[in-house]
Amino acid sequence: MSAGYRHLGHAVERKDARGIVTGKTAFVGDLSVPRMLYGRVLRSPHAHARVISIDTERAESAGGVEAVLTHADVPDWRVGTPRTVPVLAQEVRFVGDAVALVAATTEAAAEAALDLIDVEYEPLPTAFTPDEALAPGAPQLFDEAPGNVVRPGSPWFGPECLTGVMLGDVAQGFAEADVVAEGTCSYENLPNPIPPEPPGAIAQWEDPNSVTFWLSSQAPHQDKTILYYAFGREVEVRVIGGPCGGSYGSKIMSGRLNLQAAALSRATGRPVRLLMTKEEHLAAFTLRIGSRFSGRVGMHRDGTVTAVAGEWLVDTGHYSVTTQAQVAVGCGEAQLAIRCANWDLTNKIVCTNRNASGIVRGFGGQELKCCLLPLFSRAMAEVDLDPFEFFKKNFVKPGDRYLWRDGQSYTYRGADYVPAMEAGAYTFRWREKWKGWLTPTAVEGARRTGVGVAVHGNADVGESVSEAYVRLDSSGRATVYSPATEHGTGQPSNLCKMVAEVLGLPLECVSLTPPDTSVTAYDFGPVGSRGTYAMGSACINAAEEARRQLLERAASMFGANPDELDTADGMVFRRDDSERPVRWQKVLGIDHTIMAAGSYEPDFTLSNCMMSFVEVAVDTETGAVDLLKVVNATDAGLIIDPPGLENQMNGCLGSAGIDSALFEETVLDPSTGRILNPNLIDYKWRTFADLPALQNVVLETPMESHRFHAIGVGEVATAPGPAAALMAVSNAIGAWLGEYPVTPERVLRALGKGEERQPSGQSR
Amino acid sequence: MAESAGTVTLHVNGETYALSVGPHAADVDPAHTLAHTLRETLGLTGTKVSCDRGACGCCTVIMGGRPVLSCMLLTVECDGAQVKTVEGLADPATGALDPLQESFIEHTAFQCGFCTPGILMTGRALLDENPRPTVAEVKEALSGNFCRCITHYHVLEAIDAAISRTGDWS
Numbered sequence: 001m002s003a004g005y006r007h008l009g010h011a012v013e014r015k016d017a018r019g020i021v022t023g024k025t026a027f028v029g030d031l032s033v034p035r036m037l038y039g040r041v042l043r044s045p046h047a048h049a050r051v052i053s054i055d056t057e058r059a060e061s062a063g064g065v066e067a068v069l070t071h072a073d074v075p076d077w078r079v080g081t082p083r084t085v086p087v088l089a090q091e092v093r094f095v096g097d098a099v100a101l102v103a104a105t106t107e108a109a110a111e112a113a114l115d116l117i118d119v120e121y122e123p124l125p126t127a128f129t130p131d132e133a134l135a136p137g138a139p140q141l142f143d144e145a146p147g148n149v150v151r152p153g154s155p156w157f158g159p160e161c162l163t164g165v166m167l168g169d170v171a172q173g174f175a176e177a178d179v180v181a182e183g184t185c186s187y188e189n190l191p192n193p194i195p196p197e198p199p200g201a202i203a204q205w206e207d208p209n210s211v212t213f214w215l216s217s218q219a220p221h222q223d224k225t226i227l228y229y230a231f232g233r234e235v236e237v238r239v240i241g242g243p244c245g246g247s248y249g250s251k252i253m254s255g256r257l258n259l260q261a262a263a264l265s266r267a268t269g270r271p272v273r274l275l276m277t278k279e280e281h282l283a284a285f286t287l288r289i290g291s292r293f294s295g296r297v298g299m300h301r302d303g304t305v306t307a308v309a310g311e312w313l314v315d316t317g318h319y320s321v322t323t324q325a326q327v328a329v330g331c332g333e334a335q336l337a338i339r340c341a342n343w344d345l346t347n348k349i350v351c352t353n354r355n356a357s358g359i360v361r362g363f364g365g366q367e368l369k370c371c372l373l374p375l376f377s378r379a380m381a382e383v384d385l386d387p388f389e390f391f392k393k394n395f396v397k398p399g400d401r402y403l404w405r406d407g408q409s410y411t412y413r414g415a416d417y418v419p420a421m422e423a424g425a426y427t428f429r430w431r432e433k434w435k436g437w438l439t440p441t442a443v444e445g446a447r448r449t450g451v452g453v454a455v456h457g458n459a460d461v462g463e464s465v466s467e468a469y470v471r472l473d474s475s476g477r478a479t480v481y482s483p484a485t486e487h488g489t490g491q492p493s494n495l496c497k498m499v500a501e502v503l504g505l506p507l508e509c510v511s512l513t514p515p516d517t518s519v520t521a522y523d524f525g526p527v528g529s530r531g532t533y534a535m536g537s538a539c540i541n542a543a544e545e546a547r548r549q550l551l552e553r554a555a556s557m558f559g560a561n562p563d564e565l566d567t568a569d570g571m572v573f574r575r576d577d578s579e580r581p582v583r584w585q586k587v588l589g590i591d592h593t594i595m596a597a598g599s600y601e602p603d604f605t606l607s608n609c610m611m612s613f614v615e616v617a618v619d620t621e622t623g624a625v626d627l628l629k630v631v632n633a634t635d636a637g638l639i640i641d642p643p644g645l646e647n648q649m650n651g652c653l654g655s656a657g658i659d660s661a662l663f664e665e666t667v668l669d670p671s672t673g674r675i676l677n678p679n680l681i682d683y684k685w686r687t688f689a690d691l692p693a694l695q696n697v698v699l700e701t702p703m704e705s706h707r708f709h710a711i712g713v714g715e716v717a718t719a720p721g722p723a724a725a726l727m728a729v730s731n732a733i734g735a736w737l738g739e740y741p742v743t744p745e746r747v748l749r750a751l752g753k754g755e756e757r758q759p760s761g762q763s764r
Numbered sequence: 765m766a767e768s769a770g771t772v773t774l775h776v777n778g779e780t781y782a783l784s785v786g787p788h789a790a791d792v793d794p795a796h797t798l799a800h801t802l803r804e805t806l807g808l809t810g811t812k813v814s815c816d817r818g819a820c821g822c823c824t825v826i827m828g829g830r831p832v833l834s835c836m837l838l839t840v841e842c843d844g845a846q847v848k849t850v851e852g853l854a855d856p857a858t859g860a861l862d863p864l865q866e867s868f869i870e871h872t873a874f875q876c877g878f879c880t881p882g883i884l885m886t887g888r889a890l891l892d893e894n895p896r897p898t899v900a901e902v903k904e905a906l907s908g909n910f911c912r913c914i915t916h917y918h919v920l921e922a923i924d925a926a927i928s929r930t931g932d933w934s
Binding site: 025105194647681 | 793795809812815849850851854865869870874879880881910914917919920
């Protein structure tokens, strides 16, 4: 529905489309800076060890090698929350931890030099699972995390950062409940979002203390902030971002890699490009957090939830940058999906000897929900309650209150999403397919089909700060100074659309500056589905201010008040006399421009919503699970870009979405801590030959966001699906599953078939 | 192996490149893959490298009419080969985009766009060989192309539309 807009709601050519299909779009690995060197990282074969000695002499004298750095040679720059992780480790904490760096004139020379570095390690005891890390006598990973438990709270979210949900009186809530379900569910398969482009950086150090980065970046200003603190607030940082060959949040976790590139550049006096190989990407870069929930939920027969209590155990791997923040948002999102007055939801973030966990779309909420919702399934089954009706009833409604990530209480003023959910159910034919709990939809010999549903919402659609400038040129063109990088969502083009709409310009007359932090206004970046509302608002406000100044300048030429004037297509005219327009050039003069600023402050009173319906077929002989059908339902307020939105919603399968319930997992060898499937053959991913039927249902109920009444939904597309898939498989086979992914082995075990074996993946 | 051990000749997008085999920066090292030579030696960075192990299809180019994984071929094995990369899809004379490229633009058949060149080359090779493939044949042909944003559905629409529009691809 384009609602009479010139650009919004119309499918138009994305600004970067020609570059992408002709191969001209240059990602960081396609860039070359004069005198550039190539960096490589020597990684630890041990999961926990102390480096006793490093001999770099042979490597240093090898052909083409310009620098070899060890922990003794690098500045004390650190990432993490708290900042515990150095550029290079003396005590390595996972297989793949960075031990030494090489810069050379070719990538091959750098790679070859790694083999010439001799390292002596003293192995230390290890803890690969949260259980091992929390056991008495467990090895301590960091002094800053006593007992391997990370201090809760994120500085990003302020001093009262949400660290759990404590509301009402759970004892009272359980006493009132008609049914109480208790148990443990775990989403500890550590799926990897695996953007096709590996993490990478080019760093150019300039003495004494400034550095320019070209990054594969989703959010250049956020990278800049992370690096500014990592450098001890003593280095001037400039980040030139994207295009970004996929991120799904994960590229924001590139801080340590960026520091390594900077250290090599500082040591050599030359720019250095450091790209991860795909093996490093899978084995040494960040994963989803491991998540396990143990607790109780209580409800009335009608689905009114009376109490939620339990502990969320979060495995962050060897360190954390954003895990505390993910816990905060996850705790907030639980309240958006489950209206309940009584909560005692605690959590524990645990360090283990594997590569770190970090941001992936779903940002904590997906991980918690995967474990919390299956407990509600058990309770619903007790009172024979349809989960669709349950989620419809319990998703946040206007006037509801919830604690959000900053620890403050907010009153929801957004849409009622029930109509969108109903539209999704209709499209999916939920009421036909739902046959009751642990009851298949259909049985054909050994093949049984089952359905599941889940919902997710995120009040971060209005998070954090955005600023933008809009410049009007006398030529009738507008430039938007926003660091929006293209990472797949189409957001840069969408911001141009919004500005073009405000200024009445053809889309080709609006462009963005390069996403360079030295040029653009500040923006937290397109994360948490905030691009549409938060970033959009800043750009709209800047465009409106530019328009106001333009009309004010033009007023005297027309002998009119500014509000009697309007502008379109680079002309100003009287509203009551559009026959005599005046070019912007005449208004501004040839050597003047208008530069206007707009900004946006955080608003946590709106949420988006994604409901996913999933149908699977399970072969009860082999345990194989086949994804048949997915329907996603949402309300976007106003669709800015139909194909872009559709693409984002289709993303529910990949980047560690629904497929993380079905077959995706990072397999850690429990005796060595080595990842056994760090390549794209052994890490399973969905192919073109294996696509389910997928439909997206999008309503357009005007939202109280900005003047175009739109709200973003991209980030949450992956979030409800895994829990829905687990439910669908449980219903198909008539037995509860409580671990992800639903491998044939687990399915057969749930059916009482197959051997008792250690389950695959990371499970206990 | 090259006829003369000293050079390897590639015909890429209609241009002929005679490259010395040797250790210097502008040379082809016997260990260089075709993907490396295209990107680093010839500067044709439209061909992307993602897994570098033949598993993801990002580096697909057309060689001798067939889609090949350029990360799995040594350049010295490709002496005399006719290679087409994404940079060579548009008409060299007019600059007009290939109908498949046009259709990808029209259907926004990309998100991050990193895997798009490989998908386009696989699609082009399929349509050159089989101008009217069934949907199943298209899916089968593309089953080695990794796309993590999940743009598969739009890619299938874009290819379908390109087939319907142009009919005969030869």
